[in-house]
Every structure is written in C-alpha cells, then in structure tokens.
Amino acid sequence: MSTRESATARQAGRPRSERAERAILEATLDLIGEGMGIAELSIEAIASRAGVGKTTIYRRWSNKEDLVVDALAVLRTPMPPIKGESVRDDLIVMLTAMHADAVDGRNRSVMHMAMGESDRYPALLAKFRCLVLEPRREALRAILERGMATGELRADLDTEIALATLNGAVIWHCKWGGGESGTVLAPRIVDQLMSGLTG
Amino acid sequence: MSTRESATARQAGRPRSERAERAILEATLDLIGEGMGIAELSIEAIASRAGVGKTTIYRRWSNKEDLVVDALAVLRTPMPPIKGESVRDDLIVMLTAMHADAVDGRNRSVMHMAMGESDRYPALLAKFRCLVLEPRREALRAILERGMATGELRADLDTEIALATLNGAVIWHCKWGGGESGTVLAPRIVDQLMSGLTG
DNA sequence: CCGTTGCGAAACATGATCGTATCGGAATTC
DNA sequence: GAATTCCGATACGATCATGTTTCGCAACGG
8 A cells, every 4th residue: 555645545746835825824814913904904914924826825715704714714813721729810710811903913913804804704614713712611610600609699690691791801901991911900800890790 | 135155155067966965875884784895895885875976975085994984974873862770770771772783783783893993994993982982981971970979880990990891791692692682681781780889 | 867846935916995086966065 | 340268078107016827946644
C-alpha cells in the first residue's frame, strides 16, 4: 500500500500553501481590526495585504462571508479557568475576561463587527453564536446553576434574565459607558447584582 | 415693509421642496430599515427610491453621513410618560418602551445600524448619543435617584452600573435571547434586579 | 521526465457608484 | 416679464471592485 493521507488518495500536483491560507485569514482580521465592515472589505485589499494573488483567495472561498466566517474561527480566545469555589469570584473572573475581549484591539473590532453585521450575514451569525456566544453562555450558566445548588444564589433564579443581565451590563458599559478597566468594572457589576441575586 | 421670513431676506428663485426633503429622508430610513448598512447605502438608490434626482440630494447634503444623521432625527420616538409613584412601575414602563424600540421594524434596524456602525462615523455617533442614548439615560437616572431619595432603593446605589445593567439587559436579550414580548420581559428584569437593588 | 495542481502577477470585461454637468420646465422675487 | 433658483432626468468621465482568464514558474506524485 502506498503513502496516503487519509481515505481519499492524496491529490496529484502542488499542495495548497498553508502559509498563504494563514496570511489571507490574518489579513482579513487585520482589516476588520482596522474598523472595516464586511461591505467595505474587498477581496483585492485582502489579497494585497496578504501578499497573495486574488486567484488564491477565490480558489478557496466562493464568497466573502465564508472567508470572514473562517477568519472568525482563528480568533478563538480561550475561556478563563473557573475555580468553582465561590460564585462571586467565578463571575468576576468571567466578566473580567469578557470585558477584556470586548475592549482589546483586534478582538474588539471583530466583536463589534460580528454584533453589528451578523443580522445581514446568517452564516456569520451562526458561527459567532457557537464560537463566542454559546460558550460564554454555558460557562455563565454553569456558574449560576452551581450557585443555585450550593445556596449561594436563590433557588428560583431566573437564569435567562440573569445571563442577559450579566452579558448586557458588560457589553453596554464597554460600548457606551466610561473606560474603566475590567478589574474595576467586574466586581462593581457582580456585587451590585449579587445583592439581588441572593435575594 | 415687504414680506419676510426672518432676519435674512427671502432668497430669490424657486424655494426648495419640503416634500422632496421628506421623501429623501424617508427613503433613507426605508433602506436602512431593510437592513442596509451605511456602506451599502448608495445615493443613487436613495434618489431612485425617493423619486428624486441625485442633484436634489447633493444640493442639500455634502456626504452620506450628514444625510444619515439628519434621517436619524426624523425617527425621534417619544419618551413614555413616567408616573413617579413607584420605582418598580416606572422602570417597567421605561424598559418596555426601550424593548419596543429595539424590536419594532424600522426603528430596530436604525437602532442596530447606529450601534454597529457609529464607531466609524463620529457625527452619527454624536447624534445617536444625544438623540437616543442620553435621553434614556437621564430618564432612567431620574427614576433611580428618586428611588434612592424615597428609600425604595438603597442609598449607596452604584448608579452607573445600574444604568448599564438595565440598558444592557434589555438590548442583549432582544438581540440574542428569545423573542418574548416587552410586557413579559420588562417585569422579569426589573423584579430580579430590584431584589438586589433594594439591598 | 511528465502530468497535474497551486502559486503570484497581470490583464480583462463587466458593472456599480461616484460627483458633476447639462437640459427643459416650474416656482418664486423684484 | 426678467432674473433667479430648484426640480427631475439623463449623460458623462472617473474610480473601484468584481470574478475570470492567461502567463511563467514552483512543487508535488508517479
């Protein structure tokens, strides 16, 4: 049996350059990071920024949305470690991480782009949801439910509302409120919310 | 003394058509309402939708951003009446109104557009701020401060955080959460928050 | 060495929008 | 009625991005 990569036999010819692919995705993120919306993003600009021929882009993605979706995946920021000792501490860690995501450079722009334009790009919305929204949502939900079990939080908590409140407070304050650091902001939110959540 | 409109004498020639102006602004809002971002908005499309020559638009606005800013002003939605009897009731009224703004048709699109693209258009940001954000913020703040005075809310309330929390919860839930009606959502938010805010 | 495929560069035809200009006609002042 | 200004329509040249094609070279399998 000859050399194979997988079930399907290795294609003949020169293999696609992994290097070019990364350069394209990076260039895309760069441009978004500079404040470009999807509509302003041009394949030409991406190609030129990546030092790549347009052909190389068209060969891999048939439209801009697919490209942006794949670029999103590169940005993957890891979840912070949750100690699971105190609900208050865990929430503060999560909110601080969320705040950082929403404030820091390229991440920030991509975040805002995704939130602002996902309406018009369903595939982008789906990816953003399962890549950013859902993981956060589940992490927060886990903290809340553990709190309900241990009694740190009241048992009849309205989890949906609590999630919206936590997420919303961070994002809203980042976007429209003052520019506090996350380390200052997160405890303020959590503490003021907890006094209620503990009812 | 001859007929005058104001201090400066009436211009000679045909006056600008008020009708055309309204049609242009309405067409702009329509297109935004159909999900167009500022970048996708073309003067040609607006002119054609408004049944107007491009000239008529260029004569009045020198760039797209100015046009959109003026269009924003048309959308002005009135604040709901605040009874001032109970903080809980007042908050529910406000959040319900905010929810309606964020959900309903054209308003919704303009809102999202403003939130998503205001970063790139400073004049738009400024207008949006003073037209939508600040009035809401002040109305909410007034309710909170009255509550602190009457004792319905604890006196050491962190108003900034409370504002971000209220606003953020509504917007976040509209954008990413389920599709409840405002009448259901607002009390859930307010009640869960109050039990905390009342300390 | 040959066939195949990817590479970057460039040229290409197509189409959209731009901002300006020109047109005949309408509205208004003097 | 003359001068002025706006109207909507249409045409214009300019710019830019589109997606395709062609080119000569590079990298891989057999």
